[in-house]
Amino acid sequence: MDFLQQLRVFVAVAENRSFTRAAEALRATRPTVTNAVNELEESIGARLLHRTTRQTSLTSEGRLFYDRSVAILNEVGQARNLFGGVGDAPKGRLRVDIPVAIAKPLIIPNLPDFQAKYPNIDLILGVSDQPVDLIAEGVDCVLRIGDLPVSSLVGRVLAKMAMLICASPVYLDRFGVPETVEDLRGHLAVNYFSGRGHIAIPWRLPRGTDERELRLETGVLVNDTEAFVACALAGMGLIQVPGCVVKDYLNSGELVRVLPKLRPVHRPLSIMFPAREHLAPQVRVFIDWAKSIVADVDSPWLSPP
Numbered sequence: 001m002d003f004l005q006q007l008r009v010f011v012a013v014a015e016n017r018s019f020t021r022a023a024e025a026l027r028a029t030r031p032t033v034t035n036a037v038n039e040l041e042e043s044i045g046a047r048l049l050h051r052t053t054r055q056t057s058l059t060s061e062g063r064l065f066y067d068r069s070v071a072i073l074n075e076v077g078q079a080r081n082l083f084g085g086v087g088d089a090p091k092g093r094l095r096v097d098i099p100v101a102i103a104k105p106l107i108i109p110n111l112p113d114f115q116a117k118y119p120n121i122d123l124i125l126g127v128s129d130q131p132v133d134l135i136a137e138g139v140d141c142v143l144r145i146g147d148l149p150v151s152s153l154v155g156r157v158l159a160k161m162a163m164l165i166c167a168s169p170v171y172l173d174r175f176g177v178p179e180t181v182e183d184l185r186g187h188l189a190v191n192y193f194s195g196r197g198h199i200a201i202p203w204r205l206p207r208g209t210d211e212r213e214l215r216l217e218t219g220v221l222v223n224d225t226e227a228f229v230a231c232a233l234a235g236m237g238l239i240q241v242p243g244c245v246v247k248d249y250l251n252s253g254e255l256v257r258v259l260p261k262l263r264p265v266h267r268p269l270s271i272m273f274p275a276r277e278h279l280a281p282q283v284r285v286f287i288d289w290a291k292s293i294v295a296d297v298d299s300p301w302l303s304p305p
Contacts, residue, residue, distance in 0.1 A: 001037050003043070004076065007043050007069045011035040013275070014066045017056050021138040025093040025280075027122070068241060090281035091120035097142040100225035101245045102269070102294075103127045107143075111295045117289070121282045129224055131195055134274055140283045141273040145242065146201075153272045156287065159178065159294040160266040161242040163204065165258040166250065170235035178238075178258055181205055181214075186217035188237035192228050203240045204265045211265050242267070269294055 001009075002070070011032060012022040023033045028238075041048050043063045048062035058066055098107050124133070134153065163182075178184050191200035200221055204215040219237035221290055222228050229246060232239040232252055239246075243264070249255040271287055273279070 006040040008035045020202045060099040090285050093122045094282040095124040095139050097132045097139050100129050104176040105244050144265050155270045155272045157268045157270045158291045159297045163240050164243045166255040167238045168235045188230040189216035190237040191218045191221050192237045193223050206263045
């Protein structure tokens with residue numbers, strides 16, 4: 001194996017923190033990856049990686065060599081494309097985690113288009129509303145709704161999602177239809193939580209040009225979007241939810257929009273990935289593709305009448 005290919009293998013192992021995950025990403029065998037790193041360490045006369053049964057990490061020499069390797073690979077890529085060449089098509093493993101809320105209405109229906117454009121990318125799709133440790137779990141990028149936590153990850157906002165207030169006709173018949181924001185305080189809410197704290201995420205409502213928080217009495221507290229919407233359909237309370245999640249239920253009448261003239265607040269839909277100078281081509285094309293399919297998520301019907 002030539003030196004440049006050894007560098008690519010080493011970078012993959014360093015970024016995945018695993019020889020096995022690197023082999024999957026490179027579509028190579030585990031022994032091929034191991035031999036490439038061993039040969040590289042022997043040729044430069046330094047140990048680059050700490051190897052344990054649970055995790056692989058960089059040595060102090062490895063951290064220095066990783067930065068230099070990434071710079072070299074970037075230079076090679078730029079030189080290859082200097083005169084307009086497109087280089088190799090993206091290929092290899094791509095592991096993405098997406099929230100339940102946008103899996104069925106947005107991402108999954110458009111996946112055939114992604115596969116047609118990038119047939120050599122092996123996509124591993126995780127669907128979850130819970131926090132994910134990208135490095136420990138070998139995830140390349142995640143999509144998340146809401147304000148991003150402070151972390152070492154890079155976050156890019158792809159779209160803004162209108163948050164609507166909805167309830168089932170059964171609930172509204174029983175408890176009445178709120179006419180003002182203040183009326184909401186007398187109602188039950190299906191509230192949502194994320195993580196281990198079991199703390200309900202507060203509602204956000206418009207106040208002039210700004211926003212304010214509102215905490216409603218909890219009828220039920222859930223941490224899964226499908227269960228969240230199902231509870232509203234069952235008449236257990238009001239929900240505040242991205243419009244694209246409940247569009248079909250609103251059109252069918254199974255849910256009714258509450259306070260339809262109230263200007264909806266918006267929550268960001270973002271993509272997060274580890275901070276690294278050398279972003280894998282398959283991650284880069286997925287980011288661009290995801291941005292293109294969510295561009296019109298805040299469709300005109302979400303605007304108040």
